[in-house]
Amino acid sequence: MPSHHFIPGARFRFLTPSYDRLSRLMGFGERFRAFELRALGALDGKRVLDVGCGTGALLAELREAKPARLVGIDPDPAMLAQAEPKLRAAGVTAELLRGSADALPFPDGSFDVVVSSLMFHHLDGPTKRAALREWRRALAPRGALVLVDFGAPRNAMLRAVLWPLGLFEHVAENMRGRLPALLEEAGFTCSEVGRYGGVVVALAATPRTLTAPGARPAGSRLGAPR
Secondary structure: OOOOOOOOOOOOHHHHHHHHHHHHHOOOOHHHHHHHHHHHOOOOOOEEEEEOOOOOOOHHHOOOOOOOEEEEEEOOHHHHHHHHHHHHHHOOOOEEEEOEOOEOOOOOOOEEEEEEEOOHHHOOHHHHHHHHHHHHHHEEEEEEEEEEEEOOOOOHHHHHHHHHHHHOHHHHHHHOOOHHHHHHHOOEEEEEEEEEOOOEEEEEEEEOOOOOOOOOOOOOOOOOOO
């Protein structure tokens, strides 16, 4: 059964109150938000789920996008506590829920867009695979997943600097460039839609049709509670 065990966004809980400040110092501030928005594209009238929404930094930028429904889910209550006032200040209406990436509390096909940004590398291998299957389940048949996370370093200098990250289980598959293969295994067709800083990749993925018309995929939960 999936649990709320998680690695904090800044890896250590005592750093959670400073998460936004640390993100800006590491280069994940306004320019990165603009990169995420370009990867997402038009959201007008769409149902959008942000998995691993953290402090709501991306959600807070989506007011002008005019989605029909905006939901953020994160396992860390301390991050969600920071997200609530941020969204109020930005005038953004969104549902914030505590939950796990691999056990979404939504019926099949609930969202037109699922986005996850800089969260996937916090998951171990089995949870990565379970999460992708769950995100596919929650997507409408013509929906799209936008996954923004660390990928294989683009050049020799970055590979030399970042190779120690490949020693950590949670990050190893990212650093080996395995994200497209994981998406394909989970039943998606994907393409790269952008790079940020030579090591962050944005992938857009759409569900492949794996079952006969009218059949439900394994693990579907049409009656799951909202």
